[in-house]
Amino acid sequence: MTTNNRIEEFLSQADEYLRQEPEASLREELSELCTRAQAGDAVACEELADRFTGSLRFGTAGLRGRVEGGTNRINRVVVARASWGLGRHLLQGAMGVSADRGVVIGFDGRRMSRQFAEDTAAVLAALGVPCWLFPVVVPTPLCAYAVRALKAAAGVMVTASHNPPRDNGYKVYQATGGQIIAPHDSQIASWIDQAPSQIDRLCPFEAAQAGLRKIISESVTEEYLSAVGQGALHPGVLTRQPISVVYTAMHGVGHALVERALRGAGLKGLTVVPSQTEPDGAFPTVSFPNPEEPGAMDRAVALAKETFAPVIVANDPDADRLAVAIRQEDGDYRQLTGNEVGALLGHDALAYMDTGDAPKLAVTTIVSSTMLSRIAEDLGHRYAETLTGFKWLADAAIRGLKERGEHFVFGFEEALGYSVGPLVRDKDGVSAIVRFVELCAWLQEQGRSPQDELDRLSLAHGLSVGQQWSARLPGQQGLAQIQQIMESLRQRPLTELAGVPVVARCDLKDGSSWAQSDPERRSMELPAANVLVYYDAEGTRLVVRPSGTEPKIKLYLESVGWPKQKADIDAVTQERKQRLEQIRAAINVRLGLD
The missing domain is CATH 3.30.310 (TATA-Binding Protein)
Structure with missing residues (x-):
């Protein structure tokens, strides 16, 4: 059946959706689209078909899509249904822990992120599931850390990471602090399919009065920063060896935490890109808020040239990824690949992290560089490969600990994601920045550069x-x-x-x-x-x-x-x-x- 033949079906679905959507701006833009589709506008008909052909599917990455009206988009209706499905799954005990332990909820600076977080808390509270809510925007790794720190049953982070500005997402963590893996994704999806058309919400005041809504205190952030500092492989190097570093948050939520972490480690020569410091979901100075994209780090490079900084570090909008550029002999800057940063940080961890008598484990994915495997083998440590996605790296780290008593020291994927130890069971661009800057200072202390170290590793390990x-x-x-x-x-x-x-x-x-x-x-x-x-x-x-x-x-x-x-x-x-x-x-x- 063609789109034109199904237009009445899509208009009927849109009408049902509009009765459920509480957000006026989303209702207005969808109503306008429906009016154009009814008038026979071919472009509007195709757009309406795309929005209502099926539903945005919940998987191990949660939900991610454009913020627009429709069942195949992310919006307050879809977020409410996802939260209802997650709540029902937890109440069944299917995650292996009691739902009474609550759900940690964090959000980034994208369009409607705070509202989606509030909707999540309201729906879960109406089901009787307690919530721990961050009061301000936070990096994704801090949300993942808080799940374990607060011994919660699960976590939700509202973010679309480095996707285009029009997108948002809904990421779910298990009690282990890692992203959900099968079969939880399909089981939650099954509950979402059973969600009623009208989903109850409990207002913040009533939820707080009932003990179902708690605000996460600053102490969780302080504990995280303390743990990052304690994980230093070269303690005191940033105090002994001055180094100049340029940082950009790329209009995301990383700046405050990254600056506190680097200052706490002893760095004094930090310069931030001022026009990209504050969270802004419109990402006005970058065409695509992904540090992998050409031109995304242009402002950071320009500032580094002014300050003669040898190192540039950048986060993506939710600060779970790290991008690095280093100054070359000609004064220009070269952005390192994720595989190159992975080799540098991986060798640093395998060679210098003290794990006592526990054997070391390094993990990467099947699409990432195999250099880490050769480094691990040459240094006498175990290496594992997983499917793409940090949920699988975290799962390998957990199984390594349980089955072999291994200490997870490092994991990475080529798409700029790194975990520099067991602190956070997801990629963490904040602790990775601290570890990389410390490594650069340690190399500088010896009269070497990151490029010198890459060359040395290439000769030694291929x-x-x-x-x-x-x-x-x-x-x-x-x-x-x-x-x-x-x-x-x-x-x-x-x-x-x-x-x-x-x-x-x-x-x-x-x-x-x-x-x-x-x-x-x-x-x-x-x-x-x-x-x-x-x-x-x-x-x-x-x-x-x-x-x-x-x-x-x-x-x-x-x-x-x-x-x-x-x-x-x-x-x-x-x-x-x-x-x-x-x-x-x-x-x-x-x-x-x-």
Whole structure:
């Protein structure tokens, strides 16, 4: 049935939604869209169809979408339903803890974040589930920390992280402090589907009077900052070795906590980008609030040139990611990749963190650099790989502790996410900034730079060259195209990567694998996921997967080179990069992405 034939159905759904939505601005913009659709406006009809074709699905990443009216968007109706589903799931005892322990609720500076947090608290309180609410905007890692600190049953963080300004999201944590994993996502989704059309809310005064609403005190933040300080691998280095650092919060919520953490560690040479310091959900000075995007750090680079700072650090809007740029010999700045920062921080933790008699564990994902595995092996420590997403890294850390008594010292994913120890069971851009700045000062104390350390690691453990790219395919048509790409690769698997034969592949959707000449290749015994992995005869790895949070198909390449001396590093790097460019071009043609 075409969109035009279903327009009355969508208008009926919109009418039902409008009776439930308490937010006037969302009602007004949807009503205007419906009026245009009724008048036959083709663009409005397509937009209405996209908003009401299905519902925004709740998964292990929670919810994320555009702030607009509609069942396939994020709004007060959808947030209320999600909160009702979470509350019912907790009351059933399905999370393994009593719902009486309450839910921690945090929010960032995006449009309607505070309102969504209040709606969450109101719905949970009406169900009899107590809530711990942050009174002001907070970084995501502080919310994750508070779940364990307050011994809560669960946590909710209202954020869309580094998504476009029009988006928002709803992220759920377990009592362990890590994001929910299966089967909790599908079980909560099932409860959401059973939510009534009119959901009760308890007002803040009544909830507080009933002991169902408590405000989180400043002591939780102070405890977090104290723990960050105690985790220093090079204590006192920022006091001994002055270093100049430029920081940008990118209009997010990281500034206050990052400045307190760095000042507490002894840093005096901190300069912040003033125009990007305060939280602002419109992100007025960046076209896309993601430090990975070209141009996002331009203001920080300009300020660093003025102050001659050797290091730039940046957070994304909810401060769970860290971006780094370092000054080069010519005075310009180079932004390090997530894999490079992961190698630097990973080696630092594996080499210098004191865990007593407990064995050390480092974890990364199947799309991140394999250099961490070689560093861990060469230093005699265990390494594990997980699916993409920090929920899986946190799960591996928890299982390592329970099953083997291992001390989790570091985890990362190439998309600028790092965990520098067991303090927070999610990526934490605040503690990672402190750890990285301390590392830079420690290297400077020895007359070395982060680039010198990267070169040393490449000579000792092999040089990993990676490339990641994606194609944004929005809407229902884009979703269908993403599914078609994955199915085409399953029906006609790649047999070569730009002329080099594929010798092994694995489909994580059903666990099937195939190897031509490498029977000893590591087993990829991971949970089912819509991910395809290929290895060619030169050891180059290709991973293809749909994004879990955005309408994108993502592709990742890695090739490893072995320079014999420092003078060889640039040549080996360029040779590996050229090879990856050839593969990328060939894959884009095959998948119709060029």
